[in-house]
Amino acid sequence: MNYEEAVAYINDTPRFTTKNTLDNTRQVLERMGHPERRMKLIHVAGSNGKGSVCAYLSSILTTAGKQTGLFTSPHLVEINERFQLNQQPVSNDFFTEAFGAVMELVRGLLKDRPDRFAHPTFFELLFLMGIYIFDRGRMEYVVLETGLGGRFDATNVIEKPLVSVITSISLEHTEYLGDTYELIAGEKAGIIKEGCPVVYDGTRKDVEGVILAKAREMHAKAYAVRPDMYKILMNTQKTIDFLMDTGYYLPMNVSISSVAEYQIMNACQAVTAAHALDIGLTEEDIRRGMEQMRWQGRMETVLPGVILDGAHNDSGVEEFVKTAGKFQQNTKVTILFSCVKEKDYEGMIRTICEHLAFDSVVVTEVDSDRLVPAEELARLFRKYTGQEVVGIPSIPEAFDAALERKGDGILFCVGSLYLAGSLKRIIRSRNYA
16 A cells, blocks of 8 residues: 555544544554553643643753654645654655554454454544654654544553643533533543653643642642743744743743743743753753754645644634734735634634724635535624735635735734645645745
8 A cells, every 4th residue: 555545544434533542552562562661752732722732841851962753733835844853844654654554453453352442533543653763763852742632542651751741721512521621621631650750831720729739639749830930031023032940940931932821831832841851951952852843734834925724722812813914014914814614713703803904804615514605704804804805715716815805914814723734735836845
């Protein structure tokens, strides 16, 4: 089977199922010889910012000369972006090798244990491939991002991470995780292991109470990170410099390549986790790793005056408008928006319209069976704004229309990582970048 066939098989694998337990994943790892037990693991869960925290930690470790694997989701353009070795996506050949090796074990278990083993879901299959890749790639450290939740996520088969990180919590995937902040926090806190330190976003007291209760139960040292622990020193259209003073270690100045202030909390959690690892990382290791981190689709400038942001839920959009609002004071703002149907897209649209003074908005449809029709998104924008609203189902045509309206101003593309990925593909195909 070649790379394209492997990707097609994975994409045809169901995303969710009610029958697979963590033991299902453990059975495959057992036949692999439990390679995850030989790795030094960092486990990251949360609603917003967990991908960025993972990327910061991977950058710190790689910059410090550590052999570092990174497992994240979703991908924006190519599926092998989910697996990085020293910050480089795995090759198509290595991806295909991993798929073949894991599927051989899966087929064996389906034959040997038909009543005890079920075919892995989409995410479980990718996680198992990741473990194979990091083992064969001889990665000493591996940063793992959870997929959905934490307690029952496939990544939670790991037994003793060096540190766990829980980023900010929002009301997401409520049909699976619960409909309150406390319930969702309880699912995320399921990654806290016996005696393993946990770094968490301590902004919300209700969430903090749940995490601290779990940390006490697991005898895990807990490190809260709060907005009052940093002070912005300088914020340009390319970087943010800030002073961190958490009280856990000496204050330090940090610089990140981002225009988004919400990345400061993510950066603070990553720096705190890097200290909690207790593996001899120097302040210079940490500082250089933070400066060099780049993460696709998070307030990413992809063309002059064109910025992609992967904000795809209420809290993410609230942070987006805070950043985008700083640009509207000096330039014309255009919005390109799309969303998937299980999100509170009306709430996201209302937030954008109430807090951002844009000149026009173009809405489009993501290439997914989860799409929201462009006409429905346009109707909702018109409900909350009197500015020009244009609905164009085709993403390439919508992008062209948004670029035309942008002129010499700024175009923000927001609402869905599917949209961000589609736009990245369009830009590459047109040789913009």
